[in-house]
Amino acid sequence: MTCDLLVIGGGVAGLSAARRGLELGLDVLLVDSGEWRTGARRHLRFSDAATNLAQGGLAVVGLSDDSTGSYANGAPDSVAAHVADTLDAGAGHCDEVAVERIVAGGAEATEWLIGLGARFDRADTAPSGSVSELPPYSRTKEGGHSARRIIHAGGDATGAEIQRALEVSVTGIRLLQNGRARQLLVDSGRAIGAVIDDPRGRGIVAASATLLATGGVGQIYQATTAPSGARGEAIGLALDAGARVKDMEFIQFHPTVLFTRRETGRRQLVSEAVRGEGAKLVDSRGASVTAGMDPRGDLAPRDIVSRAIAARLRELGEDFVFLDARHLQGFPARFPTITAGLAAAAIDPAQDLIPVTPAVHYTCGGIEVTPEGRTCVDGLYAAGECSATGLHGANRLASNSLLEGLVVGKAAAENIAARQRDARSRGDSWAVSAVRAEAVASHALEEGLPRPDLTAEQLDRLRRAMQRGAGVTRTEKGLREALDIIDSLPQSVQVMAARAIVEAALRRPYTLGCHTWLDAVDIESSGRD
Known part of the structure; x- marks a missing residue:
């Protein structure tokens, strides 16, 4: 099986990339681990995506209904103010260029989403003198925001509405549901596809570009708001492929x-x-x-x-x-x-x-990427909670996650399509052959990949160790005890993600953002990163 773009994950980031890829003429294949249930349905359904659960809303400035934010706030809001709030919440650890690009891209991406059919709640009345027949969108304010700039849907069902609109928009896409990526294929420094398991067995997908969008690490902890599939698998897959991760200690x-x-x-x-x-x-x-x-x-x-x-x-x-x-x-x-x-x-x-x-609740770090979702491995992209653009820094600002998934997922597809056009204009071969991918997969099997799965008992041990040792507050002793348990478990992709969190936390023996260190004097107030 071959494609231009392999998208692994069916939440806001993955579906935004898939939809935009279809619009740009890419041959897109979508893989999602959610269970396929028999019976008639009007459109695709990815019920285990974390996007479904997002309650608060989407933080965005500059939509055409209230472009200055003056109606919602009584005074102008701005992209610059949203950027400043994001940098402050991120404890000085954000990538300022990434913050500016993603926040500035929010209005265009949200208008695109609305054009796909997303319906957000509107205010009760239109402002005096408005030429629009419809009231502006209702906006709320959340922790860390200096203005009411968060649009919502269904009261507190914003993620579900965004998910619905994107699911409808990719109707007819090539899909492997009940599918799980077990290994990324890399040849001469370029990602060329993945090994995929589904109920029929194991198969190889050859892809010119691969996007990871599988969510965060919540389910390697005992207590989480994350859905069952959020087990950090993309982190382990990307590390095996040669990608870098960053800011893994920042678990919100x-x-x-x-x-x-x-x-x-x-x-x-x-x-x-x-x-x-x-x-x-x-x-x-x-x-x-x-x-x-x-x-x-x-x-x-x-x-x-x-x-x-x-x-x-x-x-x-x-x-x-x-x-x-x-x-x-x-x-x-x-x-x-x-x-x-x-x-x-x-x-x-x-x-x-x-x-x-x-x-x-949220993994602020992840696979290191640019604002277009590019990793350091050619052909490998990541977007959404499994990635680290630098937007969130040491602590994510409320309602910036849907923004990031939407903007970066869309931008990744645009970057991939542009690279395909450039390659073709030069007469270069951009496609990856199935034969080449099969050969790389065979070699990986000889080296002991894919990694093993955890039993239910082993996953429970991992969750308990992470909750105790790498929880809301941390000590060196607790982290090292967690690392001892991690060392004793089969080195699955979930265990690799846990190791990345604990080792990153040990390298930062002071409080910063959502990494709270109890062993030393809190130096956060004396200077943020």
Whole structure:
């Protein structure tokens, strides 16, 4: 099997690349690990993509409905202000050029998405003197943002709407669902495809370019908001292919995840937008959790709020704090997804305090790429949560993840199409033959690749080690204990991702962003990277 562009992953980044690739005339093959269920359907469905779960929204400035942000904020917003907020949240560790390019590209990419059929919530009324028949999009504010610039859909179902629109847009694409990439194929420094397993067995895909978009590492921890497929596999695959990773120590813990006594599994997220609308974090005594920690209080960046919660829980010897949303009007209409999740736990936000605690939410680092998704390996690209463009630095700004996946996924396809055109104009052969890919795969088998899988018991050991040793707060002793367990396990791609996190954390013996180091005096306040 051959193609111009092999896309591995079916979330916002992968589907944006696939759709844009189709528009530009690329022969695209999409591989996704989600289970294919029999029966009629109107369009493709990638239910295990993390994009489906994104509640808060998409941070973007410059859309045509309110190009200056003046209607939403009463004063102008700007790309420069969004860039400044991103750099501040990233604790001085962002790549400023990447931040500027991705944030500046947000409006064009979002208008493209809207053109594909994405429907975002609108304000109740149009501004006085507006020539548009429709009100502008409703915008909210979240932690770390200086303005209301976050558009949303279905109240708190933004990711699901973006996923729906992109799924419809790639109807008819060549697809291997129930497929899992086991190894990337590299020949003379160029990525030329992948070894793919599906229920029929093992096969080889020869590709002129390969894009990894499989999500983050949440599922190698015990408590996470991530879906079941987020096990860091792209990290291990890319490392084996010769790509670089960076900033792996920066694992973002979302401050407000519904507390449960279950030991493992995906947790119910309580979006930052709830605090953006006025909910307050309090402890069991009714005292503010964040007072005195940061002038922005409960709307400080996630690393600061998570650290404040962890400190209060250590102080009180308790497992959770509370989110008080009892005074908010219209909670069910604004947050229907959250309301349903709380109802399943017998919690009424109009009457009850919501028990919350931090849990693994987002991988800020990953495979090192340019703003077009290019890795250091020719022909290999990555986008979305498995990648590290430098946008997030040491801590991701709320609602910048959908932005990045959309902008970089689209840009990757455009870069690949441009390279194909350039190669053809020079008379060079850009295509990769199946015979060549088969030969590379055969050689890799002789060297012991693909890597082994973990048993359920081994995966559980890994999750426990990562939760204890590389959690929201870290010590050298805990990290080294986690590394000992990592050394004892089969060296699967998931274990490689875990090793990259722990080793990166050990190389940074001080607090920065969402990497909180307890062994030494906190030097974060004395100077960020």
